[in-house]
């Protein structure tokens with residue numbers, strides 16, 4: 001740690017005053033930065049980077065927000081709104097005031113409205129209608145009305161958890177992208193979904209309802225597969241929860257798979273909850289079949305284990321298998337449309353749960369007095385609160401019970417989820433199973449950037465179907481060793497944290513990376529996102545990292561006596 005303002009003891013040369021001043025400045029910053037989360041640190045670094053000393057274009061490779069979008073579903077959404085307004089004008093029309101849509105014959109009128117020969121968006125909508133009628137046997141009028149009313153947003157979400165046809169389509173999407181080695185269609189039929197305001201809300205709702213339903217208590221043991229997306233580290237720790245966190249500390253050497261000692265911890269029946277991001281963030285690796293088998297075995301030994309798996313990067317791995325597909329009765333699945341579809345502003349995600357699940361089972365097994373308390377809580381909204389499923393309790397809790405009748409994700413957001421899901425399902429029906437050209441394109445974008453970064457840094461990437469290549473983790477001490485030898489690497493480790501490196505990379509070069517340590521990585525790790533900058537930026541980032549490393553090396557040469 002660079003908590004010592006004095007220069008290294010071995011120093012034999014006079015250190016210039018401005019170097020000491022800079023060091024003092026950084027140490028001061030480090031002290032305050034260490035308290036902040038990775039995302040907040042990156043925010044601070046952005047300010048430095050914008051005014052960087054070299055006047056480089058500023059490069060923010062911190063955030064995971066993609067720089068591509070899926071187009072056709074968005075245009076289809078706009079088209080549905082257009083038709084919806086036209087439909088509404090059939091029942092009432094005074095300048096910019098119109099009435100409500102009518103069910104009878106709406107599908108025929110929608111077909112008339114579309115011009116598939118002239119417009120590929122209309123062709124997409126027509127294909128989508130045909131696909132849904134054939135595959136799911138939807139009644140065309142009720143499906144079109146759900147799309148139209150949903151997109152124009154003329155009514156509260158009813159049912160509040162999810163619109164009816166929407167649930168079927170979201171389930172088909174999840175099955176097609178996240179379950180590969182089981183009968184996905186069968187599992188989809190047993191799966192209930194709750195669309196949420198992104199993965200972010202999904203995570204918050206899950207924690208809140210676990211607590212409200214007395215499934216987690218202060219001091220309970222929770223296993224977290226670290227390193228992990230920062231909210232999973234901070235939420236269990238905060239006052240409301242105060243859970244006892246056990247980090248699995250997956251390692252790069254193991255390609256972020258569960259290590260044998262980690263698997264041992266899973267078998268412990270005092271562990272209540274397992275939380276995973278799979279494929280991981282920041283590790284960017286999907287769990288192997290061995291890791292999945294270990295989780296399955298742990299559930300056999302520990303049948304009440306509650307698992308939360310966040311699979312937002314599932315589509316970026318090959319033949320991805322969700323933990324939900326392996327142990328569906330124990331698992332809540334979180335998915336978000338944000339990353340693949342470039343839709344972070346829409347705030348669209350989903351929680352999925354099996355009809356027959358451990359969460360409901362554990363609620364039923366609570367002591368009578370606690371059950372009575374919960375029945376009182378949910379008795380305000382359900383005649384038989386004891387039968388209310390955990391997933392529906394999450395919907396009610398998300399609006400503090402009292403506002404249950406207006407709960408649920410906004411209907412335009414639900415329809416956007418439907419249209420993204422349908423784009424994938426239609427692509428697969430044309431391109432072939434697991435051949436969706438849009439997904440292939442998104443994967444190829446991150447791959448190109450991953451290769452450019454590795455080439456620039458002179459390191460070998462890890463070529464594996466499990467590697468999403470959405471993020472890279474850079475170990476600055478390992479790079480130092482590779483470039484200039486062990487002695488230099490040790491000096492760097494003894495004197496400078498990755499925060500010093502981050503700070504200088506921002507201030508001097510205008511390049512912002514993320515502090516990997518904030519995700520629970522070991523010291524020296526920085527996260528680079530391959531999602532959000534143009535391809536050529538990744539060569540520049542590599543060259544900035546090399547340049548900064550060279551300047552540390554120059555300093556080492558000056559400050560530390562060397563054998564001639």
Ligand SMILES: *Cc1c(COP(=O)(O)O)cnc(C)c1O
Pocket residue numbers: 064197198199200201229277281310312336337338339344347348349
């Ligand atoms: C980006 C991300 C999310 C957030 O998803 P939103 O839908 O944008 O809220 C959730 N989990 C992980 C692991 C992520 O990387």
